[in-house]
Amino acid sequence: MNSQGVAPQAAYFQRLDTLRFRATEHVGGGWNPAEQHVAPALGLLAHAVEADRDARRDDRLPLARLSYDILGVLPIDAVDIEVTVLRAGRTIELVEARLSHSGRAAVVLRAWLMQEYDTAAVAGTPFARIAKPEEMPEWDPTTLWPGGFIRSVQVRRQQIEPGRASFWLRTDVALIEGERVSATARAVGLLDTANGMTPRATTEQVAFPNLDLTAHLFAAPRGDWLGFDTTASFGANGIGLTHSIIHDADGPIGAVSQCLTVRPRRT
Template sequence: MSHLYYDLTQDRSAADELHWVCDSSPHTVGPWSPVLQHGGPPNALAVAAAERIVSQVTHRDDLTALRLGSEFVGPVPVAELEVRAAIVRAARSAVLAEVTVLAAGRRCLTSRVWFVRRADTSEQAPALGPGTELPDDLPGLDHSFGYGDSLDWRRVSGGLSEPGPGTAWTRARTGLFDGYEWSGLARAVLVADSGNGLSSELDWSAWSFVNVDLDVHLARPVVGEWVLLDAATQLGAHGSALARSTLSDRHGVVGAGLQTLVLAPARS
C-alpha cells in the first residue's frame, strides 16, 4: 500500500491556474463508508494546491497560509480527483487563493485559503515555551479505518467510543503526495476535521453527524509534527450541532477549528 494520501498523476497547470489530477489511496477512507474520504486529507490537499498557486503566481517567499474556509458541496469519494486553484486577490499584506476539488466532473469541496505576509511582531507576542513532553503511554485511537490508521494518536481524554469532549495528540504517518513537505496549516486541517468524531455526543451506530464545512484559523504557524486537538460538540435542538476545536502544538495554542454538523438517524 502507498504511504501517501494521494498520487499526483497529472499536472496540467497554466501560468495563472493550477490543475492537478490525483488518485486517492486507502489512507483517505473515513469512518462513515469505505468508499468516502475523511475530510482531513482533501482539505490538506486544498492547502497544498493553494500554496502551489500562490508561489507560482506571486513568486513570493514571505507568505504563510494561516486560514482555511471549506464547504463540502458533496461527499468526496475514494477515487480520482481533479484539483483546480486560482488567485482571488493578491495584495502586499495578504493573498487569497480559491481551490475546487472535483470527482467525475462533480464539485465536492470548495476552499479558500488566506496567506499573510510575515513580519517581526515578536516583541508584541509572548515567547514560545520550551515545549511539552509527550507521554509515551497514552492510548491510540479506539477505532480502525484508513484515515485513522494513517495518524499516530495519543489520546489524553475521550475517544470515538466515548461520548463527550475529547483531546488527543496527533501526527501524520503518511505523506500527502510525493515531494510535498507538510506545512503548518496543512497539518492543522488534516487533524481539525476530526473534531466532531473525537468529541461525538451521539452513538455512531444510531446517529450520523457529518460536517458540511471546516473553518481553521491559526495565530501562528504550527511548530513541529505534533498537533493537539481539543474538541467539544454542542448539540442543537433543530437537527444541527457545532464542533469546536482548540489546536495546539508542543509550544502552546496555535489556533481553532469549527465544524457545522447535520444530525440525522443512521441508515440501517
C-alpha cells in the first residue's frame, strides 16, 4: 500500500474489449466523487491514439499536441473510445479520439503527431526549472479534494500564494489493469490535476471546473514524477485560466492550459 492506502496493482481502468473500458473506484472525482475525475480519461485517450498509430505504422510518431474538449461529466462506469485519422501523412498526422458513455460523447481529443529529427545541437528552453521533488515538502491534496483519484496521487508542493505554486505528482496506480502504456500516456493521465493543486479560492466560495485542456510537449516525459509550475487566474467575468509549464527529471518538457468556468457558490 502507498501512503494514500492504494495498492500498487490498482488501476484506473479495466479493459472490456478492444475499445471499451470500465472505470474503477480510483477515478472518483474531486467535484463529485461519484463521477469520474477526467484526468485518467485523458490519459486513456492518449493511449488509444498511440495504440491506433502503432497498429497502422511502425515509426512511433510522438504526440506533440493534445487538445481536449470536455463535453460533460462521466459516471464511474464503462466507456467507449473511437479513433479517427483526420489528416494522414508520412511525417505529420492529425488524429481524433472520442470517449463516450452510453452513446454520449464526453471527451474529444485532437492530437498532432510529428516525426522526430535530430535537433540536439539547438535543443534548449528559457523556461526556469523548478525545485526537485526531494526539495519540496510533502503535501496532502485530500485536505482540499475528495475522491478516489486524488487519494491515488502523491504530491510535493511549494505554494507561493493562492493560484501560484510548483509541485510534483506521481501515482502507483496503473492507467489500464495489466497493461503497459507509454510514459507519455501515463503522464497525460495526470495533467488535469493542475487546476486543483493551487486554487485561487476555496470550493466553498466558487466552483472552477475546466472545460478543456491543451498540452504542447516538446520532449517525452521521463521518470515517475511529473512536475508543474502553475499559475491560476480568474477574470471578473466568470472565466478563468490555469496555465502550467510541465517538467520531468531533466527539466521543462511542455505546457498545459485549461479554460475555467468560474461560478460563485450560492450562500
